[in-house]
Amino acid sequence: MVVIPELTAPTPDVLRGSENSAAAAAAASLSAVQGRPEMAVEIRDFDFAYTEELALEDVTLDIPAHRVTALIGPSGCGKSTLLRCINRMNDLIPGAGVRRGSIRVQGEEILGRTVDVIALRKYIGMVFQKYNPFPTSIFENVAYGLRISGLSNRRALADAVERSLRRAALWEETKDRLHEGALSLSGGQQQRLCIARTIAVDPKIILMDEPCSALDPIATAKVEELITDLRSDYTIVIVTHNMQQATRVSDRTAFFYVGKLVEEGETMKMFTRPEKKETEDYVSGKFG
Numbered sequence: 001m002v003v004i005p006e007l008t009a010p011t012p013d014v015l016r017g018s019e020n021s022a023a024a025a026a027a028a029s030l031s032a033v034q035g036r037p038e039m040a041v042e043i044r045d046f047d048f049a050y051t052e053e054l055a056l057e058d059v060t061l062d063i064p065a066h067r068v069t070a071l072i073g074p075s076g077c078g079k080s081t082l083l084r085c086i087n088r089m090n091d092l093i094p095g096a097g098v099r100r101g102s103i104r105v106q107g108e109e110i111l112g113r114t115v116d117v118i119a120l121r122k123y124i125g126m127v128f129q130k131y132n133p134f135p136t137s138i139f140e141n142v143a144y145g146l147r148i149s150g151l152s153n154r155r156a157l158a159d160a161v162e163r164s165l166r167r168a169a170l171w172e173e174t175k176d177r178l179h180e181g182a183l184s185l186s187g188g189q190q191q192r193l194c195i196a197r198t199i200a201v202d203p204k205i206i207l208m209d210e211p212c213s214a215l216d217p218i219a220t221a222k223v224e225e226l227i228t229d230l231r232s233d234y235t236i237v238i239v240t241h242n243m244q245q246a247t248r249v250s251d252r253t254a255f256f257y258v259g260k261l262v263e264e265g266e267t268m269k270m271f272t273r274p275e276k277k278e279t280e281d282y283v284s285g286k287f288g
């Protein structure tokens with residue numbers, strides 16, 4: 001097994017909670033000078049396995065900041081695994097682990113043992129397929145992460161909750177019922193509440209694993225509109241099985257097949273002029 005050199009690297013500043021580390025700022029200005037779009041996540045030569053067999057093999061992928069990147073591919077090809085690696089949610093699965101490669105977030109390695117995983121998960125929020133609000137009030141769902149971070153002032157909490165609900169396009173529907181149970185909301189509202197809860201702790205990157213697959217078309221359209229709107233403030237990575245959705249919401253698309261990244265590029269190009277035959281077959285619905 002190849003040892004990951006960064007395992008012994010010191011904890012990057014960005015993951016200690018100070019979001020504007022000098023290194024990240026320098027990297028950003030350097031890339032601006034060189035004309036390269038800023039990369040929020042850089043995945044290199046990445047292998048991951050749950051058991052012996054690799055679930056992800058030799059994945060190299062750049063995820064640009066302030067863009068929506070869609071991960072597509074048939075079931076079981078490793079899309080969710082990759083998302084969970086980006087915020088280290090696979091850490092606790094016995095025997096599972098990174099076998100090779102690196103993942104950098106804002107230029108800083110995140111796979112090392114010394115990385116503050118709690119800070120990382122604040123920086124990189126996650127929204128799941130099955131919306132999962134806590135069985136508490138609408139208000140408390142959004143306030144939860146803020147309270148954990150030590151915010152207790154009532155006025156400040158109320159302001160932050162309102163701000164997050166507005167940002168998630170849910171304020172108008174909930175402002176008169178903030179203290180009602182979150183589970184009384186419709187499915188689409190519950191998913192937008194989960195997005196508000198994620199936004200509340202001020203992440204820079206939001207990972208979404210099939211966020212609309214449990215929603216009806218109207219609720220789906222609202223979440224898609226929200227994703228497009230959030231792009232100005234966040235970097236978004238979305239796993240979707242819905243090809244139309246990928247074309248509607250994403251700037252870039254990455255196509256995975258049995259653990260490997262087959263092709264990635266601008267969404268328009270991936271759907272109209274892909275370079276690989278497998279990509280063309282998949283996006284045109286021949287398999288998957």
Ligand SMILES: Nc1ncnc2c1ncn2[C@@H]1O[C@H](COP(=O)(O)OP(=O)(O)O)[C@@H](O)[C@H]1O
Nearest residue numbers: 050055073074075076077078079080081082093
């Ligand atoms: N917790 C787990 N333990 C063992 N194997 C897993 C686990 N989660 C996923 N896998 C396996 O890893 C592969 C990729 O799965 P996944 O990332 O869920 O694919 P996708 O999201 O593309 O459907 C599959 O073969 C799946 O069975």
Ligand SMILES: [Mg+2]
Nearest residue numbers: 079080081239
């Ligand atoms: Mg999945």
